[in-house]
Amino acid sequence: MKIISYSIFIILLDQVSKFLVLTTLGFERSKNIIPNLLNFSLVKNKGAAFSLFSNATNLLTITSILxxxxxxxxxxxxxxxxxWNSIxxxxxxxxxxxxxxxxxxxxYVLDFLELVPINFPIFNLADVSINIAIICFIIDLTKDKSRIKH
Structure with a gap:
């Protein structure tokens, strides 16, 4: 149950951050948060990662549910x-x-985190969470392999 509780916290953080950016900034403006590094620029992403499958909203919704x-x-x-696996x-x-x-x-998905110095797609906290998960799984796999060698 700790895993699900932690997930709920991540969901709330993601949804609250999107709501706050939407209500304070809206879609028309961009706000510099950290000079030369981070802007908040709210966009509608109708696709998946890197706006892939932009015309497949129903498929992506079903995939998310499954x-x-x-x-x-x-x-x-x-x-x-x-x-690491549980995290x-x-x-x-x-x-x-x-x-x-x-x-x-x-x-669509609300994305708002824009890295200024690089030409990288705008993303959100849920995207960050998914990438942290991948890092945790890699650490978990690497730790298992190091145990086997010893």
Whole structure:
């Protein structure tokens, strides 16, 4: 249950951040947060990562729902075997649900984090959570391999 609780915290953080940026900034403006590094620029992303599958909103919504159900099933039926795996699952579930809520309720995902010095797609906290999950899973796999060698 700790994993699901942590995921709920991530979902709330994601949804509150999107709501605050939408209500204070809106779609018309961009706000510099950290000079030469970070802007808040709210955009509607109708696709997946890097705006892939932009015309497949229904498919992406169904995929989000199925991924959420699968992750909850994995968490409840087979508890994670390690710290890094459980943290990864919490972040993955939180990020998946955060963007899934947007797709389900709005038909698009709200992205607002813009890295100024590089030409990188605008993203959100749910996207950050999914990437943290991937890092946790890599750490988990690497730690398992180092145990086998010794």
């Amino acid at each position: 991924a959420t159900l699968l992750l909850i099933s994995i968490i409840l039926k087979s508890p994670p075997k390690s710290y 990864g699952l919490a972040y993955l579930l939180g990020g998946t649900v955060g963007n899934g809520i947007d797709r389900l309720l709005k038909g």
